[in-house]
Amino acid sequence: MKGYRELTKEELIKERAELNERYEKCKALNLTLDMTRGKPSPVQLDLSNDIYDTLKDGFKTAKNEDTRNYGIAPGIEEIRAIFADILGTDKDNLFMGNSSSLNQMYDAMMRSMVFGEVDSPKPWAQVEGRKWLCPAPGYDRHFRVTETLGFELIAVPMNEDGPDMDVVEGLVKDEKVKGIWCVPCYSNPDGIVYSEEVCERLAKMETAASDFRIYWDNAYVVHHLYEDRNTWGKLPDMLSLCESFGHANRVYEFASSSKITFAGGGISCFATNKDNLTWAKKFLNTQAICTNKVNQLAHSRFLPDKEAVYAHMMKHAAILRPKFEACFNVLEEELGFAKSLWKWTTPNGGYFVSFYAFPGTATKIVSMCKDAGVALTPAGASYPYGKDPADSNIRLAPSFPVVEDIEKAVSILAICAKITAVDKLLEDR
């Protein structure tokens, strides 16, 4: 099949008519399909159904501490050891949270707002015109935190190996710029793994703000799609990398088990250097006596070390892989003939496929899909303020629906992508 750009006006009109027929047929099916959020599917959640059976062995830690009672504010040692091993850092750098790492990010930023960081000239709430860097497309809930806290969101373009560091290095010369959101491994939504060079430049760069922070959300650190470990995203330990460049306070790293065990019912943690942690603990120890250690113990018994976590994640991968591949295949089949018009990512892990439609069509595509019973994340959702300047990116979340539904949904997406592209091309004829 010829690419659309090579078609005559008449050919395009004919193609448009055929596509419209297909679209109307899809609409007539009265489908209800949802590709909006990165939720694990019930089969994935079933993998962890036995997690609380581990408590039959009692509620004591290896050190004979009773997890059913108050105490051990940073979390039990065994779970910190496992997460530290996964993140490539030391267990003493970790502080466990409850079930949400987003909550830990929000809390960390609220501390900065009210108390400032250990190296802040003043609390961030007192910094008029404070700004935050948002590699885009990125995670909408990240952007919402900084927007809610009154930061101006500065979009940074994403390259294939992470945020455009030339742009970042320029922006951080502004002392109002207090930090950056990063999902370094299988970024949301592009599935990009940051290159070593990007990590190094982030760690090394001089920032005008003395209290600049990287929010290193390692949400998908073990969320690989393939058995072959050569395909696994690998990252340097950002804590020691920052330290090696004299910026030891620069990074807060976050992780959770939401997409390992139960979504919103697992455990979370953050890791940071000693100065930051000592500072944070002043407030964390005021905020609560401790987090849910019974859940930490259950997790540490259910997945007792890094290799156990890897093995468990390969069970997830076996469920997710066909869903991602269904996405890739339908996109290739329907849209592969004209790759200059659109593109999509084929990540090795994470929870999303990022589709870049013909510029100026994403909003229309999402709306047409909705009319055909396919719910997609709103166009622009992955950009600061929900505005994609190119109106091109659509985040696809294939984890929750079954393969058959994904095929239907992505087919409809592809038809709509073609219709809207043809319409755009016809505008110029």
Next chain:
Amino acid sequence: MKGYRELTKEELIKERAELNERYEKCKALNLTLDMTRGKPSPVQLDLSNDIYDTLKDGFKTAKNEDTRNYGIAPGIEEIRAIFADILGTDKDNLFMGNSSSLNQMYDAMMRSMVFGEVDSPKPWAQVEGRKWLCPAPGYDRHFRVTETLGFELIAVPMNEDGPDMDVVEGLVKDEKVKGIWCVPCYSNPDGIVYSEEVCERLAKMETAASDFRIYWDNAYVVHHLYEDRNTWGKLPDMLSLCESFGHANRVYEFASSSKITFAGGGISCFATNKDNLTWAKKFLNTQAICTNKVNQLAHSRFLPDKEAVYAHMMKHAAILRPKFEACFNVLEEELGFAKSLWKWTTPNGGYFVSFYAFPGTATKIVSMCKDAGVALTPAGASYPYGKDPADSNIRLAPSFPVVEDIEKAVSILAICAKITAVDKLLEDR
């Protein structure tokens, strides 16, 4: 036995010598006893060991929602219904947290600091010289939250039916006074239940601050010591009481299951009116996707209604009662002969016995007890800034140790109370 005040100098000196002999004998026992914190004992925690067995029936709510996945930010309906019934309010006024109600208090106050309340002229962080009322003695961790957040802590005397309302009504004429801590049922540490009159005056009083808030920490709402329901502390529903006086936004109520199931491993909630909740949700929905609903489901199955909670609490009471009574008995036996010198509370619930030593001796008593191997909460801990102006109050926490240890520890406390009182009396001879 004569009261000490009636003894001659010589008799006091003789008594002093006898007491000293007893004290030295106690020291020689090399005891290690801990009466510092209100922690449930292992036997109490055992009562809930089977809680996660309830998950054998699956992870779905009555409405067929999957608790293992994201969603249902306010918490599942069944658990909100149970807590609402206990608190005497509507389930739609409730928002569930994770394991710590203290954390919810801290979060609520951080929101006020950064964003203000729905009826605030400006965020509280911008209110120079902001103040908070602290009925004292009270809960040290409450006071620490407001101190950390830069409030001036204003002590309010406690009467036998709650905070001295004449004082409170005077203080709230200052618009810098933004709120008050209350533990209305079995207050920490006195075990006082607020009278209806006190509740009404709190709800009714005019405050200079438009955004004055009562932090109504109903930590011990079902924590009764006796089967006889006539002894149970009863409180009006503070939400509707405040509303009835035209101050619907005035109260945040908090509760948790920490001393029902697992301490720091249970679930928590807050209740407030619609305006406050709508305002809070703007930020709560930015902070996290949801709390741990699997734990909520387990709790709702393990203790499916208010009567089940009451029945469960009577099992706790059966364990706690002998411990409290051991306290009362030893105190009566050792110190009952001279009740003008000291006093102690005999609460019908909660987690503490409050001992008021002869003025000016509490610090010395705690230090002497420490030397004899008995750890007590530091004198003054229950007062703002850790300073008891009378140096009299000592908080006793009898829940964790076994009865035999409580008897030993309280005997030593009583001996030290007598020694220090005799010393004080001798100063005036």
